[in-house]
Amino acid sequence: MLRTCHWPFTSNPITNPSQAILSCFVSCANAAHIETLSNSAAGGIIHRTLTSWFGVETPAPKAVHVTRWAQDELSRGSYSHMVTGISDVAHREEFQKPVLNRFGGLLRFAGEHTSRSHFATVHGALLSGWREADDILGKMGGEM
Structure with a gap:
């Protein structure tokens, strides 16, 4: 136990x-x-x-x-968490916003830190990757 x-x-x-x-x-x-x-x-x-x-x-x-x-040498047991007094939802949505690079392309973000409901989890990271892939494919008209 x-x-x-x-x-x-x-x-x-x-x-x-x-x-x-x-x-x-x-x-x-x-x-x-x-x-x-x-x-x-x-x-x-x-x-x-x-x-x-x-x-x-x-x-x-x-x-x-x-x-x-x-x-894991890259995480050493860590995961994202919010400081007391900060809105989890608002900040996690902010982390999802793509950034325009100097060439006019969008840099997109996935990872457990961007998940509204499954942050700090492996499945949150996976689901956020699917979210971004779906959005990219949607903008391409579903073409690969």
Whole structure:
């Protein structure tokens, strides 16, 4: 069982009920510990924790993927967050705005920091990439 620190925020980023995905954030010393485990062992801990929370045996996960951000040399475990008193939505929308470069082209931005509802997540980064790709294709008339 994980000790309490800031227990994970959980969500299901996929709205298709046939694709049940549970996303957990684990922080503090718990995150460092989870990163040392195999995906299977980490999934076992989450499964036991959920069973404890609900008081009944929950279904075991079919697959588990642990992101190991603290071991990533480019992020070292960091993700975007807003300073207290700043509007998340307004600033994340500002981060999405393309910038006109000196050649007249647009520089577009994707990444978890631009996601209004899934910031600080891998799926937020993925969804923002799809958002920008869809917008580019829309402006091109869907041509590739």
